[in-house]
Amino acid sequence: MVGKSGNRLSQAQAAWLLLAPFLITYLLFLVYPFFQGIWISLHDWNLLEVAFNPDAKTFVGFRNYERVMWGRNIEWGLFTAPFWQGLGFVGLALSVFLRRADRLSRFNAIALGVASLLLVVLPGFHPGEEGRWYDRRFWPTVGNTLVFVGLAVPGVTISAMVLAAALNRETKAMGALRTLFFLSQVLSVTVVTLIWQIMFSPRQGLIANITEVLGGTPINWLTDEQFAMAAIVIATIWWSLGVAMILFLAGLQDISREIYEAAALDNARGVKAFWYVTLPNLKRTITLVVVLQIILHFQVFGQAHLMTQGGPNDTTQVLVRYIYQTGFRDSELGRASAMAVFLFLIMGTFSVIQFIAGREKT
Amino acid sequence: MKHALLTAAAVATLATSAFAQEITLGRFFGACEDAGTDTTASVGEACIIQSIINAADAEIDGVSINTLPTDWGNYYDQIKAAYAGGTPPDVHVMHRHRIPEFAGIGALAEISDDLESVGIDPNDWSENALAAVSYNGGIYGVPMDFHANLWHVNMDIMAEAGLVADGKPVLPSSPEELLEHAQKVKEATGKDYLAADFAQFPIGVRLVLALMWQQNANIFTDDGTATINNDAAKNAVTAITQLFDAGLANPRLNYADSQQAFLNGEAAILVNGTWVVDFYTAEAAKSEVGLDNYYVADFPTLFETGATWADSHMWAIPSTLEGDKKMAALKVLAFINDHNIDWARTGHMAVCTSVVESDAYKSLPHRDEYAGTAAIARDTPPSERYGAIQDVLNRELQAIWLTGKSVDDALSDAEIEVQDLLDR
Known part of the structure; x- marks a missing residue:
């Protein structure tokens, strides 16, 4: 930039000017509401009452957090949830052992260690005699959300990777198929859930018809305790496959052909080549996809809200739906905000992990 | 000039008031x-x-x-x-x-x-x-x-099971009779006696509530004490679960599926509201619909006092x-x-009284068949937490019939949670 007059902008000024529209929007619509949310979570704040009378809120400090996450006579025990806590101990031992044997990078060892420690500590809390959780639905809801994430993330990642590997060829048919598989991603959640509600219907659904042809009795997918969560996960995988697949395709196309040729000389073809060449080279993409999916799927709402209404018996009740109900059905904005802050902390943690993992050298 | 301005003002006023x-x-x-x-x-x-x-x-x-x-x-x-x-x-x-x-x-x-x-x-x-x-x-x-819950009846299935007298369906007057009638229908036709949305919307809740009111009980008192974990609730729930246990009704049908089952002629009774009477009447008139002979009945009294959910x-x-x-x-x-x-x-x-007394109203299809409903219409005491309370009941009742939770556990959990809501 060459200007003759003295009032030209310095580089820093120009940068601020160009950033201003973004920064203002960001402050107004993300930063401000975020702190407002934390502020609300410290109040007894009724959605409707405060709208009609701004003084109808009362500051209660951390009481909302206590009412949501804590209880009366809560105790901690080492053997309250033997399976999960045992798993945690195994994880701890593994992280120490693998780090000693130098099979695990320092970062991965710390990550595994922290996750295992949480697994030992968190499930250990339980109400003692005469005790109870103040909110009996919160932790089971968190559990359901974790189950959903635990099923959807590997589901999406693996199926997207397999699809990407299969479609990574430069023919017209493959190009068409790539578009086809990506198409589901552009649909809104209402359309996706509508499609899958019809698919899962025990009366007219495609799945029920196929089961009947094969001589089985149709499953009531959405109202059966054992299948409701699976149904939601299946719909979600179908829906969110597209972006993950595109990311994998990009990663695959980064792998040089020469490596495959060299591998072929060593007799590594097909599955073997996938295992020894493709997978190691996709490591960074896999990390990216997994972390992005984790953050995305913790926010699951539409599928559970529209397909099962959180049922049967709360087995598909997820965190965002509980926040929504608490805020809008029950008008308890303070309590809902406290839960939202909790959700933010979980997602924030994974964002940090993604940030660190992204900087690590492979 | 002044004149012109005044006219303009007058026209403007007229124009705004003329705008819809x-x-x-x-x-x-x-x-x-x-x-x-x-x-x-x-x-x-x-x-x-x-x-x-x-x-x-x-x-x-x-x-x-x-x-x-x-x-x-x-x-x-x-x-x-x-x-x-x-x-x-x-x-x-x-x-x-x-x-x-x-x-x-x-x-x-x-x-x-x-x-x-x-x-x-x-x-x-x-x-x-x-x-x-x-x-x-x-x-x-x-x-x-x-609007209130009614029993929508497929008269052909009822007739086959011998449950029609004087052109009216014979409906049960006790939980025992309910089971008996359901068995008769199963034996005579192989079909389910009763269908309703037990799996999604709170139709099942309204059924249980009605059966509690019929025993002069309620789920909470006017002063805000939950009263769910008691014999009345147990009687109400088991009156229904006995049908599921004996395979005479399917708890897994949602609203659309239960309605479809009834219209297909697969169930003798559908428990649903007043809002579908004209729709079912129109459907029953179609030759391709399984339901042909449609009747609307008041919610029967299985205990002491007549009651049905209404709003x-x-x-x-x-x-x-x-x-x-x-x-x-x-x-x-x-x-x-x-x-x-x-x-x-x-x-x-x-x-409107003028409408209720009109001939046009009295001659609406099936209207005379459920004339008794107005007198037995009931609801829970008023509460700001109505929606949340219904959700608790729906969840716990679904836990009983969909996931095998014991009646005692479900009712005691429901009582604790409803009390929590009333106390908030």
Whole structure:
């Protein structure tokens, strides 16, 4: 930039000017509401009452957090949830052992260690005699959300990777198929859930018809305790496959052909080549996809809200739906905000992990 | 010049008053694309109400109505968010049970002094209808109906099982008889006796509530004590679960599936509301529909006292509405009130005495078959937590019949959670 007059902008000024529209929007619509949310979570704040009378809120400090996450006579025990806590101990031992044997990078060892420690500590809390959780639905809801994430993330990642590997060829048919598989991603959640509600219907659904042809009795997918969560996960995988697949395709196309040729000389073809060449080279993409999916799927709402209404018996009740109900059905904005802050902390943690993992050298 | 300005001002005033007041209207009942303006020909809740709204839009001078897109399942969340954001619809439908929640904080306009100005005569409303829209001595809306749970009956299946006498279905008068009748139907036809949405919407809750009221019990008292973990609730629940246990009813059907089962002729009885009477009547007339011989019965009394779940639809306007806009909104309420007979075609019970006593009302299809329902209509005590309480009950009852939770555990959990809600 060459200007003759003295009032030209310095580089820093120009940068601020160009950033201003973004920064203002960001402050107004993300930063401000975020702190407002934390502020609300410290109040007894009724959605409707405060709208009609701004003084109808009362500051209660951390009481909302206590009412949501804590209880009366809560105790901690080492053997309250033997399976999960045992798993945690195994994880701890593994992280120490693998780090000693130098099979695990320092970062991965710390990550595994922290996750295992949480697994030992968190499930250990339980109400003692005469005790109870103040909110009996919160932790089971968190559990359901974790189950959903635990099923959807590997589901999406693996199926997207397999699809990407299969479609990574430069023919017209493959190009068409790539578009086809990506198409589901552009649909809104209402359309996706509508499609899958019809698919899962025990009366007219495609799945029920196929089961009947094969001589089985149709499953009531959405109202059966054992299948409701699976149904939601299946719909979600179908829906969110597209972006993950595109990311994998990009990663695959980064792998040089020469490596495959060299591998072929060593007799590594097909599955073997996938295992020894493709997978190691996709490591960074896999990390990216997994972390992005984790953050995305913790926010699951539409599928559970529209397909099962959180049922049967709360087995598909997820965190965002509980926040929504608490805020809008029950008008308890303070309590809902406290839960939202909790959700933010979980997602924030994974964002940090993604940030660190992204900087690590492979 | 002065003259010209004055004329211009006068013209401007005239022009603004000649402009139609746009009234935004929020409602549930579902969508109807081509409802038209003929309020006497439409079928089903969605189309009948939309035809009344369309007619109001066409016929009231200076008022145009914009029906907002809303979703039934999330209706109250949407309305609440709209109120909280300061942009509620100018006119909206709601249930009687929501009045404590909305009127309690001053969201709804108190309209008892405005009714006369638009020609609404509250003296024509039945006593119960007036009570339905009243809160702390004021009137907060215009009632539109009473709706209640009915037993929709497939007379052909009942006849096959020998459960018809004098052209009427023979319905059970005790839980034992309920099981007996269900077994008769199964033996004679191989079909289920009873279908209802036990898996999604709270139709199952309303069934259990009715059976509790029939034992003169309730789920909570007026002073806010939950009373769910008791014998009355256990009797009510087991009256239903005995059918599931014996394979005489399917708890896994949701609303659409249970309705389809009934229309396909796969179940003798469907427990559902007044809102489907005209729809089922129309369906039964079709030759391709499995249901041919349709009858509507009052909810039978299985215990001491007759009772069935009931509620009311009503129309309200926000307290923030003023001036011409409020007047226009009131005119819309008056128009809906004048079309009470058209709304009653759905199967709902009318609120205006003049309509109830009219021949047009009495001659509506099946109307005489459930004339006893008005007298046994019941609901829980009023509560700001109505929605959340229904959800707790729905969840715990579903846990019993869908996931095998023991009745004792479910009822004690339900009592704790409802008490939590009442205490909040």
